[in-house]
Amino acid sequence: VSYLVTTTETRARRRNPRGMGGHLAGEIVAGALRLIDAGGSAETVTLRAIAREVGISAPSIYAHFRDRDEIVLAIARKIFDEIRHRVAEATGAGGDPVKRLLAGCRAYVDFGLEHPERYRAIFTCELTPPDARSTPTSLEEFAGGEGFLGADAFLELVRSLEECSRAGLSDSSDPDADAVAIWIYLHGLVSLRSGLDRFPWPPVESMLDGNVAKLAGVRRPA
Amino acid sequence: VSYLVTTTETRARRRNPRGMGGHLAGEIVAGALRLIDAGGSAETVTLRAIAREVGISAPSIYAHFRDRDEIVLAIARKIFDEIRHRVAEATGAGGDPVKRLLAGCRAYVDFGLEHPERYRAIFTCELTPPDARSTPTSLEEFAGGEGFLGADAFLELVRSLEECSRAGLSDSSDPDADAVAIWIYLHGLVSLRSGLDRFPWPPVESMLDGNVAKLAGVRRPA
DNA sequence: TGTACATCAGTGAACGCGCGTTCACTGATGTAC
DNA sequence: TGTACATCAGTGAACGCGCGTTCACTGATGTAC
Secondary structure, three states, X not given: OOOOOOOOOOOOOOOOOOOOOOHHHHHHHHHHHHHHHOOOOOOOOOHHHHHHHHOOOHHHHHHOOXXXXXXXXXXXXXXXXXXXXXXXHHHOOOXXXXXXXXXXXXXXXXXXXXXXXXXXXXXXXXXXXXOOOOOOOOHHHXXXXXXXXXXXXXXXXXXXXXXXXXXXXXXXXXXXXXXHHHHHHHHHHHHHHHHOOOOOOOOHHHHHHHHHHHHHOEOOOO | OOOOOOOOOOOOOOOOOOOOOOHHHHHXXXXXXXXXXXXXXXXXXXXHHHHHHHOOOHHXXXXXXXXXXXXXXXXXXXXXXXXXXXXXHHHOOOOOHHHHHHHHHHHHHHHHHHOHHHHHHHHHOOOOOOOOOOOOOOXXXXXXXXXXXXXXXXXXXXXXXXXXXXXXXXXXXXXXXXXXXXXXXXXXXXXXXXXXOOOOOOOHHHHHHHHHHHHHOEOOOO
């Protein structure tokens, strides 16, 4: 006879004190993030699995979220916030514009490679909140609205490239278009690398700076 | 009283003639592809949904596939074959090496943008067949094995870049690494564009050739 | 030419499961009198 | 100080659903004699 010992994880959660019931919303999002980090795709992270992870019953979630979609949206917002924060921190760290552009790109890629499941999750679920309906025609208009949750992180990139251009450090004739190209490269790097872990990738450092510099029309840094 | 008319789609499928039962395998893969094209993620394409689409009962599938995973693998193989074929066709169409490199990239991207669901599907499901277990250390070793179903299409890219280099048309000091960078760019272009359809993307033509040329270290074509 | 039989392509019913969501509820904690 | 009551944080049981998979089967078609 063999036993399958399911780790019941008795996890003696004690209920929040009176008036602190709102804390559960945070615990729910945190639990969902833990599930994503554990390798589950955005679809494996079910409402019931979250409840199990947090240590509550499934119906308890409905006091804090209208439905499953609202949880997914909350997770996406949180992940995007994290990316934006890390990129902004790197970009604002000082140095000449080229250095700051490259630091921002590094921060973006580092986040993606450190948290491949989170990065993947935000591109697997719906990225646009349901209330954003109009179709923008310019970059500014797009970033101004709430069209794409990650718009801020991307705008940070555009701004640093424009700075390079203004400082005469980039011969980019169209910074907006080149920022898009860089973003495409960064996204491709993260998603291809973490999707194909058996591929003999060159080390990140050797690929990133040089290729971003090429796309940005920037003289290679020393 | 309101009726929900589910299009029962009586689809009078007649059984395959004697000895032609094997045809059903093809119909199953074709049906699954239709489901993917219709917008379903790789997980929405369930065994029962496929059976419904093809017009057979669910158990009939087991005569041709061991389980659901085997169908998914068959689909992935088919899609990769299609990409490889289109890239090889474009690369082999003639012209100077740079022209052929760019044509190959265009073919890759065109496929991805024409069939965003198919492209997404192959990167959502497991890409490595279960029998490939060793971990390669070089590009050649990787492409030699069956490690990644899409290896052939990528190798096509490496070869055309090496040709450019040999013909003195590229100042790439490391064609393998630059081919990786290009692939990353192409993948990023396809997957970001088709994931974010509300973003004001510049037209493909204006982005592709120029940026690939930059990454390849190739003098911009006229 | 007729008939028994094997083969083949595919079915229908059933299984146990996990899902999202609903409903009426419980039991601890603070508050008013 | 004691007690009735409202509020709050969360439950347990149940619903209908679609899933992958299994099992024993059916009914048409070709073949041997």
